[in-house]
Each structure stands twice: as C-alpha cells, then as structure tokens.
Amino acid sequence: MEIVMAFVCGFLFMAAIYLILSRSLLRIIIGTGLLSHGAHLLILTMGGLGGESPPVLGEGVTDYADPLPQALILTAIVISFGVTAFFLVLAYRAYQELGTDDTTKMKGSEEDD
Amino acid sequence: MINFLLIPILIPFFTGMVLIFLHKNVRLQRILSLLALFCAAFMAFLVMVKVKNEGIQSVTFGDWPVPYGITMVADGMSSLLVFTTFVLGFFIVWYGFESIGRGREQFFYYPGIMFILTGVTGAFTTGDIFNLFVFFEVLLMSSYLLIVLGGEKGQLRESIKYILVNVISSALFVISVAYLYSVVGTLSMADISVKIAEINQPGIITTIAVLFLLVFGLKAAIFPLYFWLPSSYGAAPIPVLALFGALLTKVGVYAIMRTYTLFFVHDVSYTHKLLLILAVLTILAGCIGALATFNVKQIIIYNIVIAVGVILFGVAQMNETGLEGALFYLVHDMIIKAVLFMLVGLVIYVTGTADLRNMGGLMKTYPALGWFYLIAAFGLAGIPPLSGFVGKLLIVQGGFEAGNIWSSIFLLASSLIVLLSVIRIFIYAFWGEEGKRITIEKHRYNRMFFPTAVLVVISVAYGIGSEWVVPFMDNAAKILVDPSIYVDAVMKGGK
Numbered sequence: 001m002e003i004v005m006a007f008v009c010g011f012l013f014m015a016a017i018y019l020i021l022s023r024s025l026l027r028i029i030i031g032t033g034l035l036s037h038g039a040h041l042l043i044l045t046m047g048g049l050g051g052e053s054p055p056v057l058g059e060g061v062t063d064y065a066d067p068l069p070q071a072l073i074l075t076a077i078v079i080s081f082g083v084t085a086f087f088l089v090l091a092y093r094a095y096q097e098l099g100t101d102d103t104t105k106m107k108g109s110e111e112d113d
Numbered sequence: 114m115i116n117f118l119l120i121p122i123l124i125p126f127f128t129g130m131v132l133i134f135l136h137k138n139v140r141l142q143r144i145l146s147l148l149a150l151f152c153a154a155f156m157a158f159l160v161m162v163k164v165k166n167e168g169i170q171s172v173t174f175g176d177w178p179v180p181y182g183i184t185m186v187a188d189g190m191s192s193l194l195v196f197t198t199f200v201l202g203f204f205i206v207w208y209g210f211e212s213i214g215r216g217r218e219q220f221f222y223y224p225g226i227m228f229i230l231t232g233v234t235g236a237f238t239t240g241d242i243f244n245l246f247v248f249f250e251v252l253l254m255s256s257y258l259l260i261v262l263g264g265e266k267g268q269l270r271e272s273i274k275y276i277l278v279n280v281i282s283s284a285l286f287v288i289s290v291a292y293l294y295s296v297v298g299t300l301s302m303a304d305i306s307v308k309i310a311e312i313n314q315p316g317i318i319t320t321i322a323v324l325f326l327l328v329f330g331l332k333a334a335i336f337p338l339y340f341w342l343p344s345s346y347g348a349a350p351i352p353v354l355a356l357f358g359a360l361l362t363k364v365g366v367y368a369i370m371r372t373y374t375l376f377f378v379h380d381v382s383y384t385h386k387l388l389l390i391l392a393v394l395t396i397l398a399g400c401i402g403a404l405a406t407f408n409v410k411q412i413i414i415y416n417i418v419i420a421v422g423v424i425l426f427g428v429a430q431m432n433e434t435g436l437e438g439a440l441f442y443l444v445h446d447m448i449i450k451a452v453l454f455m456l457v458g459l460v461i462y463v464t465g466t467a468d469l470r471n472m473g474g475l476m477k478t479y480p481a482l483g484w485f486y487l488i489a490a491f492g493l494a495g496i497p498p499l500s501g502f503v504g505k506l507l508i509v510q511g512g513f514e515a516g517n518i519w520s521s522i523f524l525l526a527s528s529l530i531v532l533l534s535v536i537r538i539f540i541y542a543f544w545g546e547e548g549k550r551i552t553i554e555k556h557r558y559n560r561m562f563f564p565t566a567v568l569v570v571i572s573v574a575y576g577i578g579s580e581w582v583v584p585f586m587d588n589a590a591k592i593l594v595d596p597s598i599y600v601d602a603v604m605k606g607g608k
Contacts, residue, residue: 020281025273032280039287046295069294072243076287079250083283086257087276094269106270 005045012038025091025101029084036080040073118170118187121157121195122234124149125202129227139215142223146206149227154199157234161192165588169602171240179604180304186240186603189589190440194367195234197444200571201359201451202230207564208455209352211557212462217262217350225262226356229255233360237367240603242293243300245368246286249332253279256361259353260345271348278341282331289324296321303603306375306596314379322377322384326369326391333365335425336394339418343402346414351458354410358417359451363443366421370428370439374593381431389429393520395422396527403534407469409457409542412534413450416493419531420446426524427508435511437590441579442504448572449493449500453535455565456486460542463558465551469541473548482562483543485569490539492572494532500576 012034019031047069055067095101128149135141164170164187173182187195206226213222232252239245257279261272294300296317297308309318327338334342346357369388377384399418406412424446427439459482464472476483488499495501505528512521542548575582592598 020277028277032277032284035281035284036287039284039291042288043291043294046291048295068300069291072287072290072294075243075247079247080280080283082254083250083257083276083280086254087280090257090261090269090273090276093264094273097264097266097269103273106273 001049002045005041005049009038009042009045012041023102023104025094025103028103029087029091032080032087033084036076036084040076040080043069043073043076115172117163118160118172118192118238119185121153121160121199122231122238124153124156125227125234126231129224129231132224132227133221136219136221136224139218142218143210146223146227147203150199150203150206150230153230154196154203157192157196157199160187161196161585164189164192165585169592169599171603180299180301183244184240184301184303184603185238186302186599187238188592188599188602189585190367190370190593191237193440193444193585193589194237194363194447197447198230198233198237198360201447201568202226202356204564204568205352205355205359205451205455208355208458208561211560212458213350213352214263220262221258222262225255225258228252229259229356229360233364236364240302241300242290242302242305246283246290249286249364250283252361252364253283256357259356260349262353263350265348267348271345274341275345278331278345282328285324285331286328289321289328292317292321292324301603302371302375303600306600307604309376310379314377318377319380319383322372322380323387325372325377326384326388329365329368329372330391331365333362333369333421333425334395334418335421336391336398339395339398339421342418343411343414346417347408347410351454351461355451355454355458358414358454359447362417362421363447366424366443369425370436370443370593373428374431374436375596375599378431378596385429385431388425389517389520392422392425392429393523395419395425396524397422400527400530400534404530408467409460409469409538410454410467412538413453413457416453416531416534417450419527420450423505423508423524423527426520427504427511430508430511430515430517432511432514433590433594434507434514436593437586438504438507438509438511440504440586440589440593441507441582442501444582445492445500445504445572445575448568448575449489452489452565452568452572453493455561455568456482456489457538459558459561459565460486460538462561463551463553464542464549466549469538471549472542473545474543475548476543477547478550481566483539485566486543487539488573489569490532490535492576493535494528498573498577500572500579502576503579 016031016035019027047066051065052063053061055064132142169188171186173184229252232248235248261268297305330338396419399415402415403412424439424443427435461467492499492501495505509521
C-alpha cells in the first residue's frame with residue numbers, strides 16, 4: 001500500500017512542479033495546492049499505514065493507526081489553508097493593480113513605478 | 114520559575130493580540146509596542162544570564178515526559194539570539210515611527226511586527242522539529258503581511274514571488290520532517306539526535322540532511338537558492354527591510370547551525386564539506402552582486418548574502434573556534450545589518466533616490482550621518498576595534514585549524530570586496546558635488562537618526578567589549594561542539 005501511495009505523491013509533486021513553472025498566476029496557485037496535498041499524503045504514508053482502527057480509545061481497540069502524523073497533517077492543512085487564502089487574495093489584488101496575471105510580465109525595477 | 118524562558122516569547126504574542134483591537138489609535142500602539150519590546154528585551158537578558166549561570170533551561174509543555182511533549186529549550190545560542198532580536202526590534206520599531214507612514218500604522222503594522230518577533234524568537238527557542246516548522250510559518254505569515262502592506266505596485270509584484278518561494282520551501286520542510294519521522298520515529302530534537310547517533314547516520318539520514326539544507330538554505334539565501342532575496346527585499350519599506358535583513362535569513366542560518374551540530378554529525382566528510390563549498394560560493398555570489406549594482410539598498414542586501422556565507426563557513430569547520438566565530442559573527446551581523454539598512458534608509462529619505470549616481474555631497478549638510486555610516490561600514494568589513502573583527506578572526510582561525518587554507522584565505526579576501534562595496538556608497542553619497550536633495554523636516558530627521566545612532570554605538574560597544582561577551586559565547590559554542598550536553602540537559606529537564 002505504501003508503494004502505491006508513494007507513486008500517488010510523486011505524481012502530485014510532478015503535476016505541482018509543472019503547474020508552478022507555468023506562466024499564469026492561477027495555475028501557480030493550483031500548483032501550490034497540489035504540492036501541499038502531496039506533502040500531506042506523504043506524512044500520512046511515512047507514518048506507516050498500519051493499524052486497523054482509527055486512533056480513538058474505545059472498547060477493544062488495540063491495533064490503531066499512528067495518531068502523531070494525523071495531528072501533524074491537521075496542523076499543516078490549516079497553515080497551508082491560511083497561506084493559500086492570503087495568496088489568492090494577493091493574486092486578485094495584483095491582477096487589479098498590475099492588470100495582468102502573466103508572471104513573465106511582472107518584472108521591472110523601482111524606476112519603472 | 115520553570116516557565117521563565119517562555120516569558121520573552123509570550124510578551125510580544127499577547128501585545129500583538131491586544132494591538133489588533135487598538136489599530137485606529139496610533140499613539141497608544143506606538144507606546145505599547147515600545148514598552149512591550151523593552152520588557153521583552155529585559156526578560157530575555159535575564160534568561161540569558163540565567164542560562165549562563167545555571168546551564169540549559171528547558172520546559173516541556175503539559176508536564177509530559179520529554180520525547181512525548183513539545184519542549185522549549187533555551188541554551189546559550191538561542192538565549193543570546195532572542196536577546197539580540199528584541200534589542201533590534203526595539204530600535205527598528207522606534208525608527209519606524211517617522212518613516213513607515215500613518216496608513217500602514219493603522220493597518221496592523223505593529224501587530225505584524227509583534228507576531229514576526231514571536232515567530233523568530235519561538236523558532237530560536239523551540240526544541241521540537243515540527244514546532245520549528247510552526248514557528249517558521251508564524252514568522253513567514255507576518256512577513257507576508259509586512260512585505261505587502263501598503264499595496265504599492267512593486268510590493269505586490271515582488272511579494273508574489275516571495276510567497277511562492279516560501280510556500281514551496283514550507284512544503285519541502287513538511288516533506289523532510291515526514292522522511293525524518295519515518296526513519297527515527299520521533300520529533301523532539303534531543304531525541305532525534307540520540308536516535309541518529311544510535312543508528313550511526315546511514316545514507317538515508319545524509320539524504321535528509323541535504324534536504325534540510327535545501328529547506329533552510331531557501332530561507333537563509335545560500336548560493337543556488339538566494340535568487341528570490343534581492344528583488345523581494347528591495348520592495349519592502351525601509352523599517353520592514355531592516356527587520357527582515359536583520360532577522361529572517363538569520364533564522365534559516367540558526368536552523369542550519371542547530372541541525373548540523375545536533376543531528377547530522379556522523380557523516381561530516383560529506384555534509385559539512387557540501388556546506389563549506391556552498392558557503393564559499395554564497396560569498397562569491399554575494400560579492401559579485403554587491404559590486405554590480407548602483408542601488409544602495411541592493412548593495413546592503415547582497416551583503417546579507419555574503420554574511421550568510423561567512424557564518425556557514427564557520428559552521429562547516431565543525432570545531433570550537435569556528436563555531437564560536439560563527440556565533441560572534443551571527444550576532445554582529447544581525448546588529449550591523451539593521452544599522453546599515455537604517456542608515457541607508459536615512460540617505461534615501463534625504464536624497465529621495467536609491468541610485469548612487471544621483472547622490473553626492475551629503476557630508477556638508479549631514480556630517481553626523483556620514484561619520485556614523487563610515488563607522489558602520491568599517492564595522493561590517495571587520496576593522497579591528499569594531500564588531501565584525503572578532504567573529505571573522507575566529508572563523509578564519511577555525512578554518513586554518515581544520516586545514517581549509519585556501520578557502521580561509523578566500524574568506525579574508527572577500528572582506529576587501531565587502532569594504533569596497535560599502536565604501537562606494539560613502540564615496541558616491543557623501544563626497545563630491547551636491548547631488549539630488551529633497552527637504553525633510555529637521556525634527557523628523559532627528560527622530561529617525563537618534564535610534565540609528567544608538568544602535569551604531571551598541572555595535573561599536575559589541576566590538577570593543579567582546580571580552581564581556583566571550584563567556585556567553587564560550588558557553589554557547591561548547592554545546593554546539595558537544596551535542597550530548599544539549600541532549601542530557603533536555604532529557605533530564607523533562608523528568
């Protein structure tokens with residue numbers, strides 16, 4: 001199972017890097033979304049996919065999944081959620097002010113302003 | 114008091130929360146933030162003295178035993194850096210009163226500063242690798258706010274790149290932590306150190322070490338990964354630039370120092386050799402950049418890159434002299450970069466341009482500014498009685514002890530280029546014909562100049578009084594050389 005997950009993560013990283021290297025700002029943000037999905041799945045996989053029941057104490061639960069990676073992912077998800085929200089609003093503002101979403105056109109020095 | 118070492122981190126955190134509610138009242142915000150930073154600096158000083166007298170302080174949240182809870186550790190290095198951070202924060206905020214502008218002050222500039230300081234000091238103090246990630250995000254989120262606040266075109270354009278680079282490096286950090294967790298099965302730094310020593314660093318750990326170098330190198334701007342720094346920092350307003358230049362890359366440097374002296378010390382011939390080569394290339398790249406530009410901000414920004422290379426060169430030696438030198442130079446560089454950005458900011462405010470070719474003749478009208486700039490420039494280059502000397506001396510000495518003769522000589526030669534790059538500003542801006550000038554009210558100028566001058570005096574005192582600093586540095590460097598002191602103190606402290 002870990003092998004399959006490793007391939008899934010690798011595919012997500014591949015797609016993310018392809019999108020981040022593109023021109024359009026929105027594609028780049030979609031790329032960062034895929035990148036964080038890949039990273040979160042990787043934590044889950046690297047913690048080991050063993051265990052039969054969820055890590056909730058209940059009657060007769062002895063073989064449970066590793067709870068630590070789940071806590072790490074939860075933290076990483078909200079952080080990347082916050083950053084993505086900020087990034088999207090920034091992209092919207094930049095589109096309003098600069099009038100383009102093409103990153104190759106977003107260059108220039110202070111003298112240009 | 115067991116939670117004593119947390120107080121310097123909690124003060125800016127709670128002040129930041131309170132300031133959010135007071136965001137329309139600029140006067141109250143100014144008073145509160147200065148007061149809070151003063152208290153935090155004072156408490157950080159007490160923590161530093163306590164660490165020196167009683168050894169490493171650590172506290173594990175919630176009374177859990179050590180590897181299971183989150184530990185905060187104040188050892189020599191981190192308490193020293195926390196103290197420096199608050200002192201610099203105090204003066205930069207003071208400087209910002211007259212230069213940041215009322216619009217920014219009403220839109221959460223001060224809470225941003227408070228939270229960035231929380232993140233920086235938290236990252237210096239934490240003893241848990243995932244908690245380090247969280248504190249990195251705290252400081253990065255606040256830095257996103259500060260870099261884009263104001264919404265000028267240049268800021269919007271550059272902050273997109275800044276955020277993108279940091280989002281990618283954060284994802285890489287998560288990935289590296291995942292790999293490390295799958296190998297050693299723990300997140301507490303002390304415990305990771307023990308576990309890696311037990312399995313004697315197999316190849317996979319060396320791979321992870323390089324991955325961590327990639328992550329922290331992106332934050333610290335080492336050689337192939339510094340591409341984002343010049344343009345992003347160039348877009349920020351001057352007080353924010355001073356704060357970033359003094360603190361943000363140094364957190365990355367600290368993280369490299371911590372991981373490369375605590376975790377990855379069993380395959381030094383590969384990891385530290387790599388670090389050495391990258392450090393030399395970083396210095397080279399910074400030197401080229403600093404000489405190539407006529408923009409005063411960019412010259413100092415490229416000097417950040419050079420300094421990062423110098424510090425990491427000291428770390429790569431992996432002997433006590435080199436590491437002590439790296440610490441000396443790290444603290445010196447935090448102070449001097451803040452000073453230089455503040456001085457250069459003043460030059461930009463009185464000339465109204467950042468281009469050296471349009472400046473000239475400032476010495477007649479602003480002699481004090483000229484002399485203070487000259488002192489700071491000499492301090493940066495490491496002229497003996499000033500602050501940059503001791504650190505670089507020890508680093509080069511460490512380099513010779515470790516047998517890296519040629520690269521140490523290269524390091525010495527690079528100091529000349531550093532001196533040339535900053536003296537160029539002096540020659541162009543202060544000597545010669547009268548250049549561009551805009552009128553700036555005298556009292557406004559004075560209120561910006563005063564904190565800058567005090568900080569220059571502090572940097573001179575740091576150089577002259579290095580005898581008094583030595584005991585703190587010795588104390589900190591011992592732990593860096595021998596990770597078992599750190600591990601023992603943390604493991605014992607939690608039980």
